[in-house]
Amino acid sequence: MKISDFELYRDLLLRNSGLSLTAEKSYLLDSRLTPVSRKWGYPTLEAMTLALRGIPDTALLNDVIEAMSTSDTSFFRDMxxxxxxxxxxxxxxxxxxxxxxxxxxxxxxxxxxxxxxxxxxxxxxxxxxxxxxxxxxxxxxxxxxxxxxxxxxxxxxxxxxxxxxxxxxxxxxxxxxxxxxxxxxxxxxxxxxxxxxxxxxxxxxxxxxxxxxxxxxxxxxxxxxxxxxxxxxxxxxxxxxxxxxxxxxxxxxxxxxxxxxxxxxxxxxxxxxxxxxxxxxxxxxxxxx
Ligand SMILES: C[S@@+](CC[C@H](N)C(=O)[O-])C[C@H]1O[C@@H](n2cnc3c(N)ncnc32)[C@H](O)[C@@H]1O
Incomplete structure (x- = not known):
């Protein structure tokens, strides 16, 4: 992924959810966002990234945030x-x-x-x-x-x-x-x-x-x-x-x-x-x- 695309996602996540995307975690963008781009009917992840550069669709943005959040949990975690x-x-x-x-x-x-x-x-x-x-x-x-x-x-x-x-x-x-x-x-x-x-x-x-x-x-x-x-x-x-x-x-x-x-x-x-x-x-x- 290009640096400018990484920066776009880093800024979108920070502004809309507070999530901090560090450079070490940039490798997660491809694997987690490709399924989102398919769900939304974009031919490639790059096409979805381009769409997010304008005024992003709120539902698409929510899917991006969900895909990038860590959601691991369990019952009675740490007891x-x-x-x-x-x-x-x-x-x-x-x-x-x-x-x-x-x-x-x-x-x-x-x-x-x-x-x-x-x-x-x-x-x-x-x-x-x-x-x-x-x-x-x-x-x-x-x-x-x-x-x-x-x-x-x-x-x-x-x-x-x-x-x-x-x-x-x-x-x-x-x-x-x-x-x-x-x-x-x-x-x-x-x-x-x-x-x-x-x-x-x-x-x-x-x-x-x-x-x-x-x-x-x-x-x-x-x-x-x-x-x-x-x-x-x-x-x-x-x-x-x-x-x-x-x-x-x-x-x-x-x-x-x-x-x-x-x-x-x-x-x-x-x-x-x-x-x-x-x-x-x-x-x-x-x-x-
Ligand atoms: C790792 S899970 C923790 C779940 C549970 N608290 C636990 O300890 O098992 C982190 C959760 O924080 C949520 N989260 C991340 N950013 C958030 C925000 N800005 N506002 C509310 N929830 C957020 C994620 O969607 C995710 O479900």
Whole structure:
């Protein structure tokens, strides 16, 4: 691919999705975009590239972004955030909230829904503690294709074999014609919507916990910083942010403080985080020194 074409895709992706395409990843353009050019009826990838030089068709641009995004995900990915949610964060929030029995959890960059449904299954496991609580779990992603799949709650054998404990597969899924369908008792706990993290997120409302794992690593530092800045406004002052295990914000100026107890766990700089270990008997999520 010509340098000028690489630069066109790099700029389009950055401007419209925040995704950062580095020169080392330029080899992905041919293999991922050739199928898009065929789908759109262009004789060659070069012909599609030419069409994108004008005012690009929004649907075509979305297909380009989807093709270039990393969408790998699995149920209960990295497990620790979900045990921390069950054993530490939810018990803490139940105690902290008093009379306001309302919990809102956001899976930002939810992909095909496995993360949001893993949160829902985790909460289902402790539903007796959450009796009388209103729970909202919202999954958002830039990819309309991923949002459609997430909403269908249908997964392949390969997808349910990745990370999902067999007991949950038996308990919450039904198999029909090689498709594993998630029961409505879990599915109805989650709503999905298409939303771009580099645009306004105000209308999603205020959350108690934000999961944004394995998403920001695809962005440049200034994009990460501005997304985290807007997320800090959408997170309750005493709420929690969970990033991917290997993602760290050390180089960024943000309103968040890392908390010990779970890799990737953060709270507001001004929040009340100290969760007494005695509260749960398991972990201490106090501000990391
Ligand atoms: C690697 S997946 C992570 C899925 C899940 N959070 C996990 O950890 O398994 C990254 C997701 O981020 C989404 N994404 C990329 N850029 C985005 C943006 N600007 N706004 C919203 N979602 C975005 C991609 O479509 C993809 O589904």
């Amino acid at each position: 620790t955030p979900f045990t921390t949610l069950r054993d530490v964060l939810i018990p803490h929030l139940i105690k902290d909230r008093g009379r306001n029995k309302h919990l809102r959890i956001w899976s930002a960059g939810c992909g095909t829904g496995q993360e949001a449904y893993s949160i829902a299954i985790t909460l289902k496991q402790i539903e007796s503690k959450l009796k009388g609580w209103k729970i909202e779990i919202i999954g958002t992603d830039i990819s309309s294709q991923s949002i459609r799949k997430a909403s269908s709650a249908d997964y392949t054998q390969f997808e349910v074999q990745r990370g999902l404990p067999v007991s949950y597969l038996i308990q919450y899924f039904q198999e029909r014609d090689d498709v594993w369908h998630l029961q409505d008792s879990i599915r109805n706990l989650v709503t999905f919507e298409q939303s771009n993290l580099i645009e306004s997120i105000d209308d999603l409302g205020l959350f108690d916990i934000i999961f944004c794992r394995n998403v920001l690593s695809n962005f440049e530092n200034n994009t990460r910083q501005s997304i985290l800045g807007r997320m800090s406004e959408q997170l309750d002052e005493n709420g929690f942010l969970i990033l991917g295990e290997s993602e760290n914000m050390a180089a960024l100026k943000t309103d968040f403080t890392p908390l010990s107890g779970c890799p990737g766990l953060y709270g507001h700089n001004t929040g009340r985080y100290r969760i007494d270990a005695a509260e749960t008997g398991t972990k201490d999520v106090s501000a990391a020194s």
